[in-house]
Amino acid sequence: MSEPIRILFVDDEERILRSLALQFRREYEVLTESDPRRALERLKSENVQIIVSDQRMPQMSGAELLAQAREIAPDTLRILLTGYSDLDAAVEALNSGGIFRYLTKPWDQQEMAFTLRQAAQIAARQLHAPKVSAAIPQAALNVLLLDEDAPTLAVVAEFCVAGGHRLLRAASLSEAVALLNSQPIDLLVSDLQVAGEDTAPLLKSLAQAHPRLLSLVVTPFCDTQALLKLINEAQIFRYLPKPIRRGLFDKGLLAAAEQAQIWRAQPAQVVTRLAQQPREERDREKVGSLLGMLGRLRERLIA
Amino acid sequence: MTTASALTRLLKPVTPLAADMSIADVADRLLTPEHKAFLSLPIVDNAGRPLGLVSRSTLQDIFMQRFGRDLRGRHAVQEVMNPAPLVVSLETSLEDAAKQITGQLQYPITEDFILVDDQGLYRGLGTVLDLLKAMEARIAQRNLVLRKALVELKESQTQLVQSEKMASLGQMVAGVAHELNTPLGYVKNNVQLLRELSAPLFELAEAQAVLGDCLNDPTCDEARLAMALDTAAEARVKAAPELLVDDFTQLFSDTLYGLEQIAELVVGLKDFARLDRAMSEEVDLNECIRSALVIARNGIKDKAETILQLGELPRIPCAPSQINQVLLNLLNNAAQAIDGFGQILVKTWADDSAVFVSVQDSGRGMPAEVLARIFDPFFTTKPVGQGTGLGLSISYKIIQDHGGQIRAASEPGRGTRFLIRLPRPQALPLQRSA
Numbered sequence: 001m002s003e004p005i006r007i008l009f010v011d012d013e014e015r016i017l018r019s020l021a022l023q024f025r026r027e028y029e030v031l032t033e034s035d036p037r038r039a040l041e042r043l044k045s046e047n048v049q050i051i052v053s054d055q056r057m058p059q060m061s062g063a064e065l066l067a068q069a070r071e072i073a074p075d076t077l078r079i080l081l082t083g084y085s086d087l088d089a090a091v092e093a094l095n096s097g098g099i100f101r102y103l104t105k106p107w108d109q110q111e112m113a114f115t116l117r118q119a120a121q122i123a124a125r126q127l128h129a130p131k132v133s134a135a136i137p138q139a140a141l142n143v144l145l146l147d148e149d150a151p152t153l154a155v156v157a158e159f160c161v162a163g164g165h166r167l168l169r170a171a172s173l174s175e176a177v178a179l180l181n182s183q184p185i186d187l188l189v190s191d192l193q194v195a196g197e198d199t200a201p202l203l204k205s206l207a208q209a210h211p212r213l214l215s216l217v218v219t220p221f222c223d224t225q226a227l228l229k230l231i232n233e234a235q236i237f238r239y240l241p242k243p244i245r246r247g248l249f250d251k252g253l254l255a256a257a258e259q260a261q262i263w264r265a266q267p268a269q270v271v272t273r274l275a276q277q278p279r280e281e282r283d284r285e286k287v288g289s290l291l292g293m294l295g296r297l298r299e300r301l302i303a
Numbered sequence: 304m305t306t307a308s309a310l311t312r313l314l315k316p317v318t319p320l321a322a323d324m325s326i327a328d329v330a331d332r333l334l335t336p337e338h339k340a341f342l343s344l345p346i347v348d349n350a351g352r353p354l355g356l357v358s359r360s361t362l363q364d365i366f367m368q369r370f371g372r373d374l375r376g377r378h379a380v381q382e383v384m385n386p387a388p389l390v391v392s393l394e395t396s397l398e399d400a401a402k403q404i405t406g407q408l409q410y411p412i413t414e415d416f417i418l419v420d421d422q423g424l425y426r427g428l429g430t431v432l433d434l435l436k437a438m439e440a441r442i443a444q445r446n447l448v449l450r451k452a453l454v455e456l457k458e459s460q461t462q463l464v465q466s467e468k469m470a471s472l473g474q475m476v477a478g479v480a481h482e483l484n485t486p487l488g489y490v491k492n493n494v495q496l497l498r499e500l501s502a503p504l505f506e507l508a509e510a511q512a513v514l515g516d517c518l519n520d521p522t523c524d525e526a527r528l529a530m531a532l533d534t535a536a537e538a539r540v541k542a543a544p545e546l547l548v549d550d551f552t553q554l555f556s557d558t559l560y561g562l563e564q565i566a567e568l569v570v571g572l573k574d575f576a577r578l579d580r581a582m583s584e585e586v587d588l589n590e591c592i593r594s595a596l597v598i599a600r601n602g603i604k605d606k607a608e609t610i611l612q613l614g615e616l617p618r619i620p621c622a623p624s625q626i627n628q629v630l631l632n633l634l635n636n637a638a639q640a641i642d643g644f645g646q647i648l649v650k651t652w653a654d655d656s657a658v659f660v661s662v663q664d665s666g667r668g669m670p671a672e673v674l675a676r677i678f679d680p681f682f683t684t685k686p687v688g689q690g691t692g693l694g695l696s697i698s699y700k701i702i703q704d705h706g707g708q709i710r711a712a713s714e715p716g717r718g719t720r721f722l723i724r725l726p727r728p729q730a731l732p733l734q735r736s737a
Binding site: 013015016018019020022023056057058059061083084085104105106107109 | 484557604
């Protein structure tokens with residue numbers, strides 16, 4: 001690799017920064033900031049590929065920092081590293097900060113190294129990818145809805161009509177898999193429970209089999225651990241709490257459509273989604289069997 | 304149902320008298336054993352409607368006059384009866400009956416009361432004494448129910464106070480557990496780094512030992528020596544001990560610092576709970592504030608800067624774990640009242656009679672109608688599930704139990720200030736003379 005990958009660590013505890021810098025200085029160009037405001041200043045003038053931030057800091061929260069970092073340098077991969085399990089922070093970091101991973105303190109050295117390596121690979125591919133021209137064609141997208149709730153349907157249907165997208169509906173996991181195998185799907189809007197089945201394994205499988213598909217999770221459940229897995233292992237695009245809030249949902253759908261259209265215009269290798277393998281044995285099995293069911297899809301992607 | 308039967312139970316089915324019965328016959332009847340318990344006898348008409356009561360005392364008054372019985376004994380009882388006696392419907396409740404009777408009865412009590420059915424027909428007599436007994440039984444029963452309710456209320460209050468305590472304890476423990484993750488994070492990483500970084504040093508030591516052996520060994524040939532020298536030089540380059548010194552120093556000092564942080568948090572938790580110590584020891588409130596701040600730090604640090612202006616305080620007797628609970632409650636409330644980033648000012652001072660703690664925040668503040676209710680049990684402005692509404696009412700109770708006062712002043716948009724006053728024990732004569 002010609003250019004070294006630059007990582008910016010932000011944490012109000014200097015000892016965390018020193019420890020991380022010492023761990024990664026040999027592989028990457030490591031920058032550290034204990035004040036998130038200075039970190040933002042730095043992003044304006046310096047090229048940084050990966051930013052890893054703490055959540056609770058006196059000047060601003062990590063989620064806030066990452067949301068602003070996204071405005072300043074949208075290509076930067078953003079990772080939250082926090083000792084607090086705080087659902088609101090995780091939701092904000094995902095929805096506004098578009099985070100790549102949510103890591104917890106104390107971190108596992110190997111896992112952290114692996115995550116940064118994955119991020120660095122994506123960053124390296126991005127560096128060498130040709131820039132997309134400003135005009136992105138407004139292509140019609142295929143939207144798959146995996147949720148029986150009327151309010152969700154109403155919002156998604158209206159969005160599809162307004163944007164000229166095609167709306168497909170599935171009432172169960174097997175129907176969804178059949179549709180995914182027969183059609184190219186761009187956006188998936190799904191609850192975590194559909195017809196009594198857990199959809200998380202499908203979301204995780206799709207992140208691996210179909211990294212260009214964007215999933216928006218609409219759910220009444222609020223469990224930080226579950227969300228953390230959905231971020232890391234399913235690379236979901238948005239997490240929207242039920243009862244749905246119209247404005248937030250619309251914004252999420254529009255952002256997803258825009259992202260999908262950008263990706264359509266780009267060559268396949270620049271996609272910035274890369275999911276972690278599920279950590280639990282049971283999850284891995286389920287995802288494995290679903291990946292088998294999604295086999296035809298994979299074949300088509302490879303072809 | 305029960306009230307209707309209450310009067311029925313008082314009913315004595317006394318045979319009524321006819322209006323034309325002679326006074327002498329009535330007197331004879333009053334003397335019979337079955338009528339001994341009555342002060343009066345009822346007189347009814349042919350249809351069974353009560354006409355009046357003739358009382359024992361009226362007859363006695365007549366008979367006490369000279370020739371009274373002879374002169375008037377043959378007269379109809381109607382002439383001497385009370386034509387407006389107390390008539391109570393059996394439908395009446397015990398309480399209403401008591402009200403009606405005590406309202407109309409005159410001293411001395413010379414008559415009973417007539418009980419009638421819903422048609423107004425005579426059914427029997429009731430005595431005032433029986434009514435009193437029934438009322439007393441009723442009141443005793445009521446008292447029993449009230450006492451039971453009071454006991455239950457006290458129990459559920461204790462439970463609520465306990466659950467509020469557990470909730471704040473749980474919050475605190477979760478907060479501290481999270482707080483531990485930061486030092487744990489770098490301590491763990493540092494130890495792993497130290498292990499990785501020290502591995503080449505061991506290799507270097509090993510290579511240098513081999514070289515040393517070679518140099519000390521007269522039989523060592525040049526080729527072996529050259530190889531040992533090479534290996535040692537290589538290991539030296541790889542380990543770069545001179546570059547490691549600074550890293551090691553830093554890693555060790557950070558790690559020790561982190562372990563101290565962890566120890567401080569654990570000691571803070573222990574100090575905070577202070578379950579092992581009893582009430583009424585000599586306590587420095589400044590210490591309580593410091594240990595509450597260690598615990599509250601994680602909830603505060605991203606909301607506010609804490610400024611301490613702690614004056615010198617005399618030790619006072621109190622229950623430190625309770626005072627800590629109050630302080631933690633005030634600090635957490637202060638942090639939660641702040642939008643964005645603000646300030647929490649904690650001040651302490653003392654005068655001759657008391658010790659004062661003031662906790663002031665630069666938060667939202669409260670309108671007067673909210674301020675007036677903040678110490679009320681169950682009053683909360685937080686969303687359902689986020690506050691029991693008991694924190695401040697328990698704080699109020701704790702300070703009150705200590706013989707002190709807690710007051711709040713607030714201005715919307717400017718912030719809120721809580722002031723605690725805890726009395727000093729009365730100065731001993733010894734101290735005064737000194």
